Amino acid sequence: QLVNMVKPVNESTIISGSWDGTAKIWDTNSCQCIKTLEGHSHAVAVFVTPTGNLITGSQDLKIKLWGTDYKLIKEWVAHGDIIRMFADFSPIGFVSCSNDSMVKIWTYDGDMISELAGHSGYVFAVHTLPNNIIASGSDDRTVKLWKNFECVQTIDFPSTVWDIKSNTAGDLISACEDYKIYVFSRDPSKAATGTELTAFEVDLKAVNTAEKVDLGNLPSVDQISQYKGKKDGEIKIFKTATGGEAYTWNASNQKWDKFGDVQMPAAPPKEIKYYEGDRLFEAGEYDHIFDVEIGDGVMRKLPFNNGGNYDEAANKFCIRENFGKANIESIIKFLKTNSLPYATRDT
Incomplete structure (x- = not known):
């Protein structure tokens, strides 16, 4: 069946987790499977500790710890729903995330250190940034940053966050359901400006508008001259016959400039x-x-x-x-x- 994820074990072996409920160890020189780790169900997430021990988790809610000889050392119920991903948290241990909306921190021996609650949806991804900051990405369309077991920042996204990584500069890289990759940095010189920043803000506003406001309550684009912006760059969405149009306020010219089209939800069905x-x-x-x-x-x-x-x-x-x-x-x-x-x- 489909392979869920792959991690390197050492220079000559890798471990893969599959949807068939197994993890397999592969020799990269011969391309042969040298060991199959069984006991899980459905998609298996995998992780390798600094000492070479193996960690696996799956929909059965369990985490299994395997030795360098590929023998099972320990297993335990770790989450209340599907286990999605692991990340290293050296030198303390590792991190797990789950559909139960939780992020948990464990020692390499499997003892829980802390659980991080804050997401309102499935947590699909977890990653460790420099300075031991943990980043978690969720179906609630946010990435949360955790420091000393506390959430220190929440970043909103226009869609579900599927995966998180970082580059050598420590920038946060997120892959989302809208087929886009977003990069966030602590370096102010890298901050997006102009059309890139406006596009992101428009997408966020469109999502929030679609979820909280009936399309019928938005002002019509025919009434645009009746509305005045409060600040330069303000974003406003106006209703059209087919959806919505996004505009930004041009303070110097005192007018709305069209930025793009917004796909709003379809009209509600009339038949009950x-x-x-x-x-x-x-x-x-x-x-x-x-x-x-x-x-x-x-x-x-x-x-x-x-x-x-x-x-x-x-x-x-x-x-x-x-x-x-x-x-x-x-x-x-x-x-x-x-x-x-x-x-x-x-x-």
Whole structure:
């Protein structure tokens, strides 16, 4: 099955974690597998300690510690949901992150030192920056920076943060769901200006507007002359027939300059559907009753209201249908794609 991640063990071997629930040790000279580490389920995350011991974790909520002889030393339940990634935290130990929204710090022997709570969504990525600053990236569209086990900064993004790395200068590099890579630096001389900074601010504002404001409440672009900016560079989104347009305030010319188009959520569906109810979903009217098929050709009903709780609906659906947690993320993504993030009627 698909390979989840690969890490170097030493000059001649690497370790790979797979979606088949195993980790494999490979000889890079012969390209042959020399050992298979079994015992996990679904996607396996891998990490190598400075002493050469191996760390693995997966959807089974467990972390396993393996010796340099590839024998299991210890295993323990480490998180309340899927374990996503590990990062080194020398000389103390290592860091783990999970779908349970938590970041945890462990000694290399597997003793927990601290747990860092602050994210409101799945934590997909964790990375250690210079000066022992831990960076964590999440489905809540933020990167949080942790110092001395406390959150010292939160950076907002326009979309889910999938991975985090740093370069030799210590700059923070984030890969996001919007197919973009963002670089943040503590060096003021590297700070973005002009169109790059404005584009980022427009994307952030568009996301926040889409989630919190009904498109109908935005001013029409035909009324743009009635609005005056409060400061140079202020960003404002105006409604059009097909979505929205982003403008910046030009203080010197006292006018709005168009910067770009913003894709806003589609108009809410007019048809309200009735669901007969079951042991987890109440009977009543819903904005959507989706037909969901999980690879077996059978259509199953999933009722959902615009502005509803994605996690709750996906979890209920999987419990009702006796599906594993591995399906939750795809269901959440489906709901986000096919519904509106704000309520469109009183429920």
